Amino acid sequence: MAIIEQIVELIVRAIMQGTPLLFGSTGEILTEKSGNLNLGIPGIMYIGAISGVIGGFFYQNSGAKIITVLAIIIPLLSSLLGSLIASLIYGFLTITLRANQNVTGLALTTFGVGIGNFFGGSLIKITNSDTPYLALSKISAAYRTTLPFANKLGLFGQLFFSYGFMVYLAVIIALIVSFVLKRTRVGLQLRSVGESPATADAAGVNVNRYKYFATCIGGMIAGLGGLYYILDYSKGIWANDAFGDRGWLAIAIVIFAIWRPNVSILGSYLFGGLYILFNYVSVSMNLLPLMQMLPYVVTIIVLVIVSMRKKRENQPPASLGTNYFREER
Amino acid sequence: MSETVNEKYALQLRKVTKAFGSKVIANKDVDLDVRYGEVLAILGENGSGKTTLMNMIAGIYHPDSGEIYVNGEKASINSPKDAFRYRIGMVHQHFKLVDLFTATENIILGINDGTKYNLAKAEEEVKKISEKYGFILNPQKKIYEMSVSEKQTVEIIKVLYRGADILILDEPTAVLTPQETEKLFDVIRNMRNDGKSILIITHKLHEVLAISDRVTVLRKGEHIATVNTAQTSENELTEMMVGKRVSLNIGRSDPKDAQDRLVVSGINLTSPDGVKVLKDISFTAKSGEILGIAGIAGSGQRELLEAIAGLRTLDSGNILYIKPSDSEKVELRSKTPLQIRELGVRLSFVPEDRLGMGLVGNMDIIDNMMLRSYKKGKSVFVDRQPPKQLAEEIINSLEVVTPSAQTPVRRLSGGNVQKVLVGREIASAPSVLMVAYPVRGLDINSSYTIYNLLNKQKENGVAVIYVGEDLDVLLELCDRILVLCSGTVSGVLDGRTAKKEEIGLLMTKVNGVSENE
Numbered sequence: 001m002a003i004i005e006q007i008v009e010l011i012v013r014a015i016m017q018g019t020p021l022l023f024g025s026t027g028e029i030l031t032e033k034s035g036n037l038n039l040g041i042p043g044i045m046y047i048g049a050i051s052g053v054i055g056g057f058f059y060q061n062s063g064a065k066i067i068t069v070l071a072i073i074i075p076l077l078s079s080l081l082g083s084l085i086a087s088l089i090y091g092f093l094t095i096t097l098r099a100n101q102n103v104t105g106l107a108l109t110t111f112g113v114g115i116g117n118f119f120g121g122s123l124i125k126i127t128n129s130d131t132p133y134l135a136l137s138k139i140s141a142a143y144r145t146t147l148p149f150a151n152k153l154g155l156f157g158q159l160f161f162s163y164g165f166m167v168y169l170a171v172i173i174a175l176i177v178s179f180v181l182k183r184t185r186v187g188l189q190l191r192s193v194g195e196s197p198a199t200a201d202a203a204g205v206n207v208n209r210y211k212y213f214a215t216c217i218g219g220m221i222a223g224l225g226g227l228y229y230i231l232d233y234s235k236g237i238w239a240n241d242a243f244g245d246r247g248w249l250a251i252a253i254v255i256f257a258i259w260r261p262n263v264s265i266l267g268s269y270l271f272g273g274l275y276i277l278f279n280y281v282s283v284s285m286n287l288l289p290l291m292q293m294l295p296y297v298v299t300i301i302v303l304v305i306v307s308m309r310k311k312r313e314n315q316p317p318a319s320l321g322t323n324y325f326r327e328e329r
Numbered sequence: 330m331s332e333t334v335n336e337k338y339a340l341q342l343r344k345v346t347k348a349f350g351s352k353v354i355a356n357k358d359v360d361l362d363v364r365y366g367e368v369l370a371i372l373g374e375n376g377s378g379k380t381t382l383m384n385m386i387a388g389i390y391h392p393d394s395g396e397i398y399v400n401g402e403k404a405s406i407n408s409p410k411d412a413f414r415y416r417i418g419m420v421h422q423h424f425k426l427v428d429l430f431t432a433t434e435n436i437i438l439g440i441n442d443g444t445k446y447n448l449a450k451a452e453e454e455v456k457k458i459s460e461k462y463g464f465i466l467n468p469q470k471k472i473y474e475m476s477v478s479e480k481q482t483v484e485i486i487k488v489l490y491r492g493a494d495i496l497i498l499d500e501p502t503a504v505l506t507p508q509e510t511e512k513l514f515d516v517i518r519n520m521r522n523d524g525k526s527i528l529i530i531t532h533k534l535h536e537v538l539a540i541s542d543r544v545t546v547l548r549k550g551e552h553i554a555t556v557n558t559a560q561t562s563e564n565e566l567t568e569m570m571v572g573k574r575v576s577l578n579i580g581r582s583d584p585k586d587a588q589d590r591l592v593v594s595g596i597n598l599t600s601p602d603g604v605k606v607l608k609d610i611s612f613t614a615k616s617g618e619i620l621g622i623a624g625i626a627g628s629g630q631r632e633l634l635e636a637i638a639g640l641r642t643l644d645s646g647n648i649l650y651i652k653p654s655d656s657e658k659v660e661l662r663s664k665t666p667l668q669i670r671e672l673g674v675r676l677s678f679v680p681e682d683r684l685g686m687g688l689v690g691n692m693d694i695i696d697n698m699m700l701r702s703y704k705k706g707k708s709v710f711v712d713r714q715p716p717k718q719l720a721e722e723i724i725n726s727l728e729v730v731t732p733s734a735q736t737p738v739r740r741l742s743g744g745n746v747q748k749v750l751v752g753r754e755i756a757s758a759p760s761v762l763m764v765a766y767p768v769r770g771l772d773i774n775s776s777y778t779i780y781n782l783l784n785k786q787k788e789n790g791v792a793v794i795y796v797g798e799d800l801d802v803l804l805e806l807c808d809r810i811l812v813l814c815s816g817t818v819s820g821v822l823d824g825r826t827a828k829k830e831e832i833g834l835l836m837t838k839v840n841g842v843s844e845n846e
Contacts, residue, residue, distance in 0.1 A: 185446040189330035192427045192438050199425040203439030
């Protein structure tokens with residue numbers, strides 16, 4: 001019995017650990033489907049997190065009575081706004097100015113982490129706290145509200161109903177993105193932009209608009225991953241650099257999921273599980289880094305398998321990483 | 330000469346001008362009249378502004394000045410979408426298709442008519458259009474599984490699906506076999522009889538005469554004349570196109586003292602995707618002879634040349650090079666280009682992908698010359714004098730139009746890039762010269778310069794292997810023609826007696842069995 005409980009606990013923890021990755025990878029897939037390789041996603045997730053924290057911080061410290069709905073909506077909106085602005089920076093540079101996507105993305109990540117730590121540090125200063133972290137416990141409580149009957153259903157309830165709403169939101173968004181990409185006209189046109197922007201352009205698809213929309217919506221979805229991490233997973237505690245390398249992991253999942261958001265659901269939970277597996281297996285401390293490397297090893301294995309199978313459908317969008325300029329001769 | 334603007338014409342252009350940058354004027358004050366239900370051929374050399382003009386009608390480019398009228402009314406076409414609204418559709422020379430999508434997905438791409446997204450219904454519609462005009466197409470086939478002519482069919486249906494009444498076809502026959510071209514012409518006639526106006530860009534004169542009702546000739550971006558096809562001739566059209574009388578004959582001398590130079594026997598090659606691209610190919614290239622290689626694009630021509638040049642690893646077979654000096658036999662199989670050169674084999678290769686494999690686009694002409702000779706000399710430093718001289722020699726003798734030898738190659742036009750590349754390869758005094766599509770994208774004058782260069786090499790005793798797509802040229806230039814079909818040799822013909830139809834049939838035949846139906 002104990003072993004089953006342990007497995008259930010591992011799965012639950014994996015899902016919670018995987019949820020930020022799911023937001024991040026879904027956002028990145030949407031972005032990459034438009035041909036934009038946004039390596040700024042880790043930075044955008046940081047910005048999404050700190051923007052939500054700022055919103056929550058001022059609401060919690062405003063002295064007003066905390067209403068659950070507002071406690072959810074205010075950080076959510078400020079997080080979306082922050083990621084939107086960060087995505088617009090990336091979009092403006094790469095789509096309008098046609099700057100190199102890799103350089104822009106990496107710069108944005110460095111910038112995002114810096115912004116996050118700067119404002120995080122400032123907020124900690126404002127509270128005059130002795131500890132190097134900030135606690136938004138009331139806001140977090142709203143985010144971590146679970147369904148009332150979750151506790152009464154034993155292991156089943158623990159496995160399926162013990163999460164805050166953002167865990168379900170991540171899955172729903174991934175499924176919606178998956179559906180839109182596969183089954184709608186908008187999806188068809190978005191994919192065409194990522195595969196061959198010149199073709200899409202000649203067919204009358206507004207390439208730049210699709211690139212902007214995909215980049216911005218993708219960035220906003222990814223930013224939610226940062227928000228979830230702070231307000232739900234970390235129970236409302238912000239500490240500088242706590243988010244770690246999860247943004248890069250999200251980008252690795254994009255490859256693992258071969259650009260399919262529905263596969264990315266499983267991929268994120270698997271990576272989440274691998275990320276924390278060392279807690280459940282007894283290894284000596286000096287082997288720990290090797291354990292934490294597992295997700296990346298899995299990504300490499302997937303890359304090897306995918307390239308061995310040589311299926312055209314499993315390749316990245318053909319124009320990924322390149323900018324489009326109509327009158328280029 | 331041009332009519333007044335009125336609704337008797339499907340499309341009219343008045344004083345349309347377009348410049349790229351401050352120097353290159355692509356079109357200058359062009360007038361054009363297109364009637365309902367006619368095929369109008371747009372004829373002109375490369376760089377004469379045909380494609381730019383058509384791109385403006387199709388909304389890809391925007392004219393700097395001038396007006397476009399559709400059905401007698403002024404039209405403002407700022408994007409391909411606008412063009413569709415005026416029922417204008419263009420089939421580009423380089424297909425604009427998403428490889429990963431099916432035929433139908435490509436066809437409906439970009440259509441937002443407010444109806445529900447319904448792929449099955451669209452497939453029905455595509456089938457209906459195919460039947461109406463006589464196309465053969467599986468609406469669910471993915472583009473990357475299609476032949477070139479199937480892809481073209483998708484492009485044309487894409488335009489028809491949007492209800493286009495004015496169709497622009499940019500060099501539609503460049504990639505087709507004679508048989509496929511005939512089929513395409515049948516379809517074009519069906520469309521014309523259905524009342525559609527068709528503009529067809531081409532520089533193949535016999536096709537202009539075969540399909541069009543009228544011909545418009547452009548030269549250096551200007552409209553020269555529009556004539557009725559029935560009242561003109563190849564010579565008259567050429568004169569209008571080039572601006573001077575041009576002899577359309579390629580001199581062909583008889584091979585002298587032909588000796589075996591390159592003996593290819595039974596080579597097999599599998600591509601990295603696991604497809605067998607060359608199957609049991611054997612042939613001999615002789616000195617003082619031009620061996621032509623014909624075949625539908627992608628029949629293994631590229632792989633064959635690359636295999637000989639040492640860029641591919643063969644599964645089996647032999648490539649023997651016989652030295653002209655002492656008839657010593659050298660095995661080239663499984664050797665890198667550098668090893669081949671070190672063995673004293675003088676092999677030159679002009680690949681089809683000029684700026685990808687042949688030259689470095691961002692480097693100037695001198696540096697590109699050095700790519701061939703950087704190994705010479707013992708010093709760590711390179712000596713830039715000899716390549717500089719060579720570059721200037723080539724610029725002078727081949728009339729390369731360039732601001733200077735220091736200009737990056739990618740800024741030169743296609744014809745000049747090709748002259749630089751061919752010039753460099755010939756300068757290394759090869760005994761085997763392989764050229765792949767050397768005149769692709771070149772105007773008539775440059776093409777003939779290249780043909781003459783090849784002929785001169787042949788007279789000097791070089792074994793020339795010429796991969797070409799224009800069968801008329803192959804028949805005029807080559808002594809023997811090897812026909813490839815899906816990676817096998819389907820026949821070797823004498824260039825002097827072979828018929829075009831014969832080659833066309835061999836191009837689609839594997840071991841005597843036709844692939845078409």
